[in-house]
Amino acid sequence: MNExxxxxxxxxxxxxxxxxxxxxxxxxxxxxxxxxxILTPAREYCHSLSLVTVYRTLALLxxxxxxxxxxxxxxxxxxxxxxLVHGHYAVCRDCHRVxxxxxxxxxxxxxxxxxxxxxxxxxxxxxxLVGLCAACHDSE
Amino acid sequence: MNExxxxxxxxxxxxxxxxxxxxxxxxxxxxxxxxxxILTPAREYCHSLSLVTVYRTLALLxxxxxxxxxxxxxxxxxxxxxxLVHGHYAVCRDCHRVxxxxxxxxxxxxxxxxxxxxxxxxxxxxxxLVGLCAACHDSE
DNA sequence: GTGAATGCAAACTATTTGCAAAGGT
DNA sequence: ACCTTTGCAAATAGTTTGCATTCAC
Numbered sequence: 001m002n003e004x005x006x007x008x009x010x011x012x013x014x015x016x017x018x019x020x021x022x023x024x025x026x027x028x029x030x031x032x033x034x035x036x037x038i039l040t041p042a043r044e045y046c047h048s049l050s051l052v053t054v055y056r057t058l059a060l061l062x063x064x065x066x067x068x069x070x071x072x073x074x075x076x077x078x079x080x081x082x083x084l085v086h087g088h089y090a091v092c093r094d095c096h097r098v099x100x101x102x103x104x105x106x107x108x109x110x111x112x113x114x115x116x117x118x119x120x121x122x123x124x125x126x127x128x129l130v131g132l133c134a135a136c137h138d139s140e
Numbered sequence: 141m142n143e144x145x146x147x148x149x150x151x152x153x154x155x156x157x158x159x160x161x162x163x164x165x166x167x168x169x170x171x172x173x174x175x176x177x178i179l180t181p182a183r184e185y186c187h188s189l190s191l192v193t194v195y196r197t198l199a200l201l202x203x204x205x206x207x208x209x210x211x212x213x214x215x216x217x218x219x220x221x222x223x224l225v226h227g228h229y230a231v232c233r234d235c236h237r238v239x240x241x242x243x244x245x246x247x248x249x250x251x252x253x254x255x256x257x258x259x260x261x262x263x264x265x266x267x268x269l270v271g272l273c274a275a276c277h278d279s280e
Numbered sequence: 281g282t283g284a285a286t287g288c289a290a291a292c293t294a295t296t297t298g299c300a301a302a303g304g305t
Numbered sequence: 306a307c308c309t310t311t312g313c314a315a316a317t318a319g320t321t322t323g324c325a326t327t328c329a330c
Contacts, residue, residue: 120239192321196285
């Protein structure tokens with residue numbers, strides 16, 4: 001049994017076919033997906049699945065910190081499983097691949113500096129890198 | 141004449157009353173504003189102003205890099221004039237004040253490290269800090 | 281005077297909600 | 306059996322577009 005389903009169960013939520021379907025699609029993807037992009041393949045696992053349920057499942061998984069929203073300049077967002085983007089991530093503008101990176105501790109001195117500079121108490125931050133992944137970079 | 145209006149004119153766009161109204165509101169604000177939040181006060185300067193025109197003006201100003209979109213976890217966005225947030229910014233979750241900070245060159249080593257680590261060619265990045273500004277921090 | 285800009289209404293996209301039926305435990 | 310979850314339809318929020326009128330240049 002996979003981790004996300006396990007988290008669902010432990011939190012007292014029911015493990016239903018529609019939810020399994022959404023989770024399976026998320027687990028297979030190495031990239032972020034829009035709700036629509038989740039719906040289509042997930043229907044192979046649950047024929048009756050509706051977009052509404054995809055939204056509801058994503059909201060639930062999000063509250064359990066199993067998936068994360070991915071943000072863009074234009075405002076539309078996608079979802080990727082947290083395991084994929086536990087900390088900070090880079091998004092390929094071409095294939096939508098999402099890759100986590102480490103080393104964002106390097107931000108800490110900056111955050112402290114900002115607090116000193118602006119008087120802000122920084123509670124959270126959003127750092128998203130956009131570019132081309134190795135594969136898309138090579139094929140351009 | 142202010143800088144934004146000047147930019148409009150130089151780019152060959154007409155300086156109309158509705159546009160002036162939107163610009164005036166943006167210039168007065170030290171914080172980000174939603175289109176609705178721009179509409180209401182701007183109507184004092186241009187009675188007939190419609191929300192549609194606010195959107196169109198913001199899109200135009202955005203393309204001229206006179207305003208910038210501000211992003212949030214929940215996806216809704218606001219706008220602030222570029223002068224206010226030329227580089228990176230911190231947003232107060234309480235009063236919505238937007239404060240620019242400097243020193244984000246500190247990111248460069250991280251970006252290079254990410255390129256080496258992931259193979260990505262990083263083209264752009266989004267860094268937004270959220271927290272409490274000094275004023276709101278004190279009054280809590 | 282002429283083409284750009286505006287305002288209205290309507291379309292559109294993304295997302296959420298009410299409610300009866302279905303399904304997991 | 307009970308209560309959560311689902312799917313449909315409809316509502317909602319935010320934003321964009323078509324088109325005739327208005328206005329800056």
